[in-house]
Amino acid sequence: MPENPVYNSIIERRTIRKFLQKPVPKKTLSKLINAARLAPSGGNRQPLDYMVIDDAALCVELFKYVRWAGYITPKGIPKSGEMPTAYIIVLEDKPVKSTTVAYDVGAAVQNIMLAAWEEGIGCCWQGAIDRDKIRELFRIPMDFVIDSVISLGYKAEAPVVEEYKGSIKYWLDEAGVIHVPKLKMEEVLRWNKF
Template sequence: MNVFEAIMNRRSIRKFEKTPVDEKLIGLILFSATQAPSSGNVQDWNFIVVMDEEKKKRLARAALDQDFIVDAPINIVVCTDLEKISLRYGERGKKLYSIQNTAAAVQNILLAAHALGLGSVWVGAFDEEEVKTVLELPDNLRPVAILPIGYPAERPKAPDRIPFENLTYVNRFGERYEFEFKNLAAYLREAFKKFAKRKVEKPSKKLTFEEFLRRLAK
C-alpha cells in the first residue's frame, strides 16, 4: 500500500471484530508513531496501551459513553509530557507544540493501523481529568487522544471533503488560487473512487507481522 492509498482509504472505524491484535503489530504501530516529526525532535509523547476491560469501560465513560472504546481489543492513549515540552519551548511549547507533536504521532498511528488492515478512530471528546485518573497519569502528562484499535467490522463511506480550491489562496488571504486544471479536487476524488472500487473486490486480508517483514525485505 502506497502513501496515497493509505491517506485516501483510511476511515474512522467505530465497529470492531473481537479478534485480538498481535502484540508485534501494536509494537509496529507504536514504532511508526515515534517516527513522526516533533519540534526540535523533543518527542514529548507517551503512549498508554489499554487492554484491561474495566479500564476500557472507564475510558468509554470518560469519553461520553463512546462504547466502541470497550469493543476495540486495545486502545492507545496518546499523551504529551508538558514538563518536557515547556522546558525546551516555554509557553509556545506547552500550548501549541505539545498538541502538534502528538497530533503528528496520532496520524502516523491511524495510517499504520490502516496499512496493516486494522481500523481506528481519533477520539478527542473526553473528560481529561477523568482519563488522567483512570490511567493514573502524573500531573505533567496531558492525554490528547484515545485511539481504539482492532480489526474493522464496518466499511464506512468516505465523508465529503471541502474541495481544496475553496480553501486555498495565493500570496495573500482572500486571493483565490485559480488552478489552470479546473475542479482538480473533484477529478481526483472520482479517480480515487474508481480505484478504491477495484480494491474492494479483493477480500480484505489481515497482514501478519511475519508477512509485513517479508514485504519489507522485498
C-alpha cells in the same frame, strides 16, 4: 507491495467506530507506537508518551470515558460486540516544555492511524474524553497532559467519503454506512494566487 501504499492508505482511511472482537497482537500495537515515535517533532523535543491499553477489563472501563460520533449519536456509539479491542492514550510530558506539542500530536497520531490502516485496523481518534476519569483510572501523574485517545481494532464497518454539498456533518444512511463529506479540491487548492 502495491504501488503508492502510503497514498492509498491516506485516501482510503476513514474513522472507524465499529470493531471486530478479535484482539490486536501486541507486536502490531508496538509497531503503531514505533510509527508514532518516529514522527516529526518540533525542535525534535519529542514530548509525547503513549499508553497502550489492551487488557479486556481495562478496555471496558476506558470505554465509559470516550465519546463517539457527535453528529449521529446515539447510533454512532459502538454497541456490545462492536467495541474497540485496544486503545492508545496520547500523553504530553509537560516538563519537556515543547511549544509545538499540538503539531507533534497531529503528526504522531496520523502515523499511527495510517500504519494501523495498512494492517486492517481502524482507529477513532477522540478528543471528546473524560480526562479526569482517565487520569484517576490509570493513576496518570499530573506532569502528563492527557491529550487524546485513539480507540482501535480490526474494522467492522466501511464508511465512505462523499463530496461536500453544504454540510460538513457526517451522516448515517439506511444501510448503516457512514458518509463523510470532504471539501472539493477547488475549494481548498489555490494555484499561484489567492
